[in-house]
């Protein structure tokens with residue numbers, strides 16, 4: 396019933412067809428406002444989904460490819476055990492590089508807890524070895540066995556213990572973001588359906604007259620569909636622009652802010668919100684079309 | 696054009712019309728009379744597909760009405776001009792727009808620019824009310840506008856339900872002359888009216904048949920009119 400020819404007629408516009416349905420001031424404003432508000436929310440849901448997605452990828456990827464070995468040994472054996480562990484790592488499959496952290500680096504890591512004046516060389520602080528894996532990854536169980544045999548003080552931490560819940564949380568967050576977008580689209584559909592039904596009911600007499608003079612259902616429906624599609628579209632354009640401005644005004648990402656300030660769009664992702672008005676228009680088009688078809692079929 | 700075969704109709708209670716057989720041949724001119732409530736309007740509605748018969752068959756332009764979908768009905772209505780007893784317009788559009796509405800909705804709005812529309816408006820005497828809104832019209836002006844709207848598509852059949860109910864003798868004569876002229880151009884005309892003097896006046900100009908609804912059936916009225 397509503398094919399591409401109708402769609403192009405819809406975009407091109409038909410002033411005559413528009414005029415046969417009387418204008419409606421107040422409800423039109425409400426539809427515009429609701430579409431704008433939904434688009435504004437959709438921008439944030441989209442930003443959340445994309446940011447959570449980046450986070451999940453980053454944690455899943457970077458952390459999955461790194462591990463840490465702690466050498467817990469008396470001060471006099473620490474150096475020797477570190478060297479032994481490093482030489483084992485050199486012959487371990489799946490290890491791209493391994494390097495012991497220097498005193499200065501360990502000091503920087505501990506400074507937030509113990510202050511900058513900590514004398515590391517006098518304390519039995521474990522030595523840390525940073526292991527970067529190749530893309531294929533290594534076999535942590537096998538490495539643990541070899542380390543246990545030759546370096547008694549070595550503890551391998553492949554990060555999976557605390558990484559997995561984080562990656563999971565980020566993925567969940569991303570899922571929630573996309574679900575919000577689906578819900579927002581459904582809410583727009585519901586709102587447009589209500590508005591279109593109200594408009595169709597209010598114009599029952601107009602529709603009856605149009606039918607009597609030989610108008611097809613298609614023609615009548617188009618007058619309503621065009622209105623609501625354009626209202627939803629322009630409302631969503633406004634809401635999207637405002638939402639994007641709000642995202643732009645968020646403080647920019649920094650190490651200290653972590654996830655919160657990473658909320659926003661990066662690179663090509665800035666193009667995603669452009670889809671929101673078109674999605675709103677498509678939802679309104681379908682919702683009004685369904686409402687009109689249903690109502691018109693019931694009329695004599 | 697329009698054929699009824701043993702048609703019966705009931706609104707849910709008893710039968711209002713029974714066993715009606717009628718053929719509106721191309722170029723014919725019919726009057727339909729009968730007491731108020733006899734079913735004249737109902738019969739007209741059957742003729743333009745607004746009601747489906749409860750028994751019997753109706754053929755519009757050769758097709759059984761029961762087989763027509765909503766789009767087919769719309770197309771039938773472009774070929775049948777109807778002046779409704781309770782005329783309804785789009786109250787937010789001017790008289791001109793209302794009269795050219797059938798052209799608009801059938802994708803022929805280009806023709807609204809032609810001189811025919813102006814000519815038609817002056818024929819029904821509405822030229823100086825062209826920009827008025829329907830609620831601002833008098834009863835007679837409404838009926839003239841309704842007739843103009845019914846004939847603007849140059850339909851094959853014109854059905855007029857009490858077209859002269861609200862207008863004076865002078866104006867009803869003019870309307871009738873328009874209908875007679877349309878009939879002479881080959882259009883089929885059916886007019887429902889109570890006004891016997893109108894029927895008599897018309898018979899001087901055109902060969903008209905008079906149908907009367909009585910006792911739920913349709914009869915050809917005698918020459919006594």
Ligand SMILES: Nc1ncnc2c1ncn2[C@@H]1O[C@H](COP(=O)(O)OP(=O)(O)OP(=O)(O)O)[C@@H](O)[C@H]1O
Nearest residue numbers: 706711729730731732733734735736737738780857
């Ligand atoms: N929609 C309807 N539902 C139920 N009954 C109806 C309906 N429309 C008309 N009627 C009844 O059917 C009967 C015939 O109505 P109709 O309008 O056809 O009469 P009419 O001959 O045109 O009368 P008039 O000369 O007063 O216009 C009337 O008794 C009327 O009350």
Ligand SMILES: [Mg+2]
Nearest residue numbers: 735736780856
């Ligand atoms: Mg009547």
